[in-house]
Amino acid sequence: MPIHIYWGEDEFLMAQAVKQQSQLVAPDWFVFNYRQFEENEIAAAITDVLTPPVGSGNRLVYVANCSVDIFEQLATVWSFIPSTNTLLLTFTNKPDARNKLVKSILNNAQTKEFSLIAPWNTDALCYQVQSQARQIGVQISRQATLALVEAVGNNTRLIHSELEKLKTYTGGEIIHQDEVVELVNNSSGNALKLASAILAGDTDAALQITDNLLRCNEPPLKIVATLVTTFRTWLTVKVCQIEGWQNDNAIATLAEIKNPKRLYFLRNEIANVPVERLREALPLLLELELRLKSETDERLVMQTQLVQLCR
Numbered sequence: 001m002p003i004h005i006y007w008g009e010d011e012f013l014m015a016q017a018v019k020q021q022s023q024l025v026a027p028d029w030f031v032f033n034y035r036q037f038e039e040n041e042i043a044a045a046i047t048d049v050l051t052p053p054v055g056s057g058n059r060l061v062y063v064a065n066c067s068v069d070i071f072e073q074l075a076t077v078w079s080f081i082p083s084t085n086t087l088l089l090t091f092t093n094k095p096d097a098r099n100k101l102v103k104s105i106l107n108n109a110q111t112k113e114f115s116l117i118a119p120w121n122t123d124a125l126c127y128q129v130q131s132q133a134r135q136i137g138v139q140i141s142r143q144a145t146l147a148l149v150e151a152v153g154n155n156t157r158l159i160h161s162e163l164e165k166l167k168t169y170t171g172g173e174i175i176h177q178d179e180v181v182e183l184v185n186n187s188s189g190n191a192l193k194l195a196s197a198i199l200a201g202d203t204d205a206a207l208q209i210t211d212n213l214l215r216c217n218e219p220p221l222k223i224v225a226t227l228v229t230t231f232r233t234w235l236t237v238k239v240c241q242i243e244g245w246q247n248d249n250a251i252a253t254l255a256e257i258k259n260p261k262r263l264y265f266l267r268n269e270i271a272n273v274p275v276e277r278l279r280e281a282l283p284l285l286l287e288l289e290l291r292l293k294s295e296t297d298e299r300l301v302m303q304t305q306l307v308q309l310c311r
Contacts, residue, residue, distance in 0.1 A: 001088070002078075002081035002082070002085060002086060002087060003081065003087045003088075003089070003105065003108065003109035003110070003151070004021065004082065004086060004087070004088045004089070004109060004110045004111075004112075004182065005088075005089050005091070005095070005105075005106065005109045005110070005112075006018070006022070006088070006089070006090045006091070006111070006112050006114060007090065007091035007092065007093060007094045007095070007110045007111075007114070008092075008112075008113050008114030008115045008116070009114070009115060009116045010091065010114040010115060010156055011114075011117045011157075011161065011190070012156045012157035013089060013114045013156050014114040017088065017112065017114070018062060018088065021060060021062075021086065021088055022034055022060055022062070024058060024060070024086075025057060025058060025059070025060050026055065026056050026057030026058070028055065029053065029054055029055040029056065029057055029228050031055075032055065032071040032254065033053045033054055033057060033059040033060065033064070033090050034059075034060050035048050035056065035059075035060075036061070036062045036063075036064065036189065037061070037063050037064070038063070038064060038065060039063060039065060039066050039067060039069075039070055039266075040181060040204060042063060042070055042073050042224075043073075043247070045061050045063050045078055045087075046073065046074070048061045048144050049061040049078065049081055049085050049086075050080060050081065050082070050085075051085075052082055052085075053084050054085060056128065058084050058085065058086060058218065059084060059085040059086070059115075060085075060086045060088060061086070061087050062088040062090075063087070063088070063089050063090070063249050064090050065067050065091075065092075065177045066089045066090060066091050067091075068095050068096060068099070068102060070089065071095065071102050071105055072101070074105065075101055077126075078108075079108075079203075081115075082113075084205075085229065088114075090093045091197075094113065098122055104298055108116070112296065114205075115160065116154050116156075117154045118154070118259065119153050119190070120191055120192065120262065120265055122149060125149045125153070125154060126142075126145045126146065126149055126160070129148055129149060129159055130165055132143060132156070132159055132160055133175075134144075135164055136164060136165060136167060137167070138166070138167040138170070138174070139171060139173075139174040139175065140163070140166075140174065141174060141175065141176050141177065141206075143176070143177035143178065144175045144176050144177045144180045146177075147177050147180040147181055147184075148162060148184060150165075150190070151180065151184045151185065151288060152266035153190060158295065158296070159303055161204065162180075162183075163175075165183060165184075166180065166183060166278065168177060169183060171263055185216060188247070190213075191213065191222075191223050191226035191230075192207045192226065192229065192230065193209055194206055194210060194213070194226075194227065194230065195226070195227050195230040196269070197209055197225070197310070198281070198309045198310055199234070199269070199270075199273060199277075200304065201305070201310045201311070202310065203307055203310040206306050206309070206310055207303060207306060210223070210302050210303070210306060214298075214302070215297055216304065220292050220298045220301075221289065221292055223302075224285060224288055224289050225309075226290065227285055227291070228285050228286075229279060231281045231285060232282065233255050233256070233265065233266065234254040234269065234270050234273070234278050235278040235279060235282065236251075236254055237251060237255055237263060237266045237267065237270065238270050238275045238278055240255075242255065242275060243253065248260040248263050250268050251263060278299070284308055284309050285309070287305065288301065288302070288305040288309075291305065
């Protein structure tokens with residue numbers, strides 16, 4: 001297939017896929033037959049991809065960080081790309097297929113999405129860890145997989161580097177939970193777990209999670225931003241539930257949730273939580289944000305405000 005189109009927020013896995021494509025170019029002719037361009041160099045990229053490969057093997061032309069404007073420039077040439085050549089385009093978001101030209105090229109290209117797995121989707125994250133472990137060539141137990149997911153969340157680059165480290169430590173033997181706990185910093189912390197601890201009124205857990213996050217140099221304002229988003233989402237879902245909304249797609253749109261299936265988990269999380277508790281949390285979080293911007297002792301500000309939030 002002469003055209004490959006990748007998109008998504010998971011830059012690490014996308015880069016790995018690009019690397020795999022580049023390995024298909026004959027090593028002896030790699031310097032001649034592999035070229036990388038930015039979108040502002042598309043004219044040169046088009047000239048290159050229409051040129052037959054040097055020597056044996058195939059030619060790969062990679063254009064990174066594209067916008068949909070690139071399709072207009074490809075309109076008259078994409079069908080003339082030699083079968084020996086591949087044009088690889090990467091985007092942050094999926095190109096809009098409502099445009100006829102874009103749709104035509106997408107239908108004639110090999111496409112792949114690299115979206116980040118939601119931090120709450122533990123099963124999918126565990127599957128991803130197991131998949132990366134197989135690629136690296138190491139086995140990891142179910143308990144160790146859960147511990148690694150808890151520690152690093154959906155950061156695929158960090159998952160890969162931690163698995164490489166664990167493989168070296170174990171000498172290629174199966175990775176167990178105690179080794180993950182010992183060697184992997186809990187950088188995920190996790191701000192979502194902090195939100196759950198606050199919701200449950202568990203002051204001790206909230207303070208411990210916050211301490212872990214701060215020791216991992218997680219910016220306090222970033223923590224607060226996650227808390228605000230989480231509590232606002234919970235409140236929106238709770239209010240819709242109280243008012244009798246039945247259309248999950250409409251609720252997801254209002255709550256700015258990409259995947260309506262997540263509503264099942266959110267409803268379980270707030271099933272026994274009064275709506276007043278969710279409403280009262282947002283002004284306290286706004287106050288926390290303002291204090292962090294104006295006071296110097298961030299740790300003390302976080303601790304005192306969290307105690308209030310957990311009451």
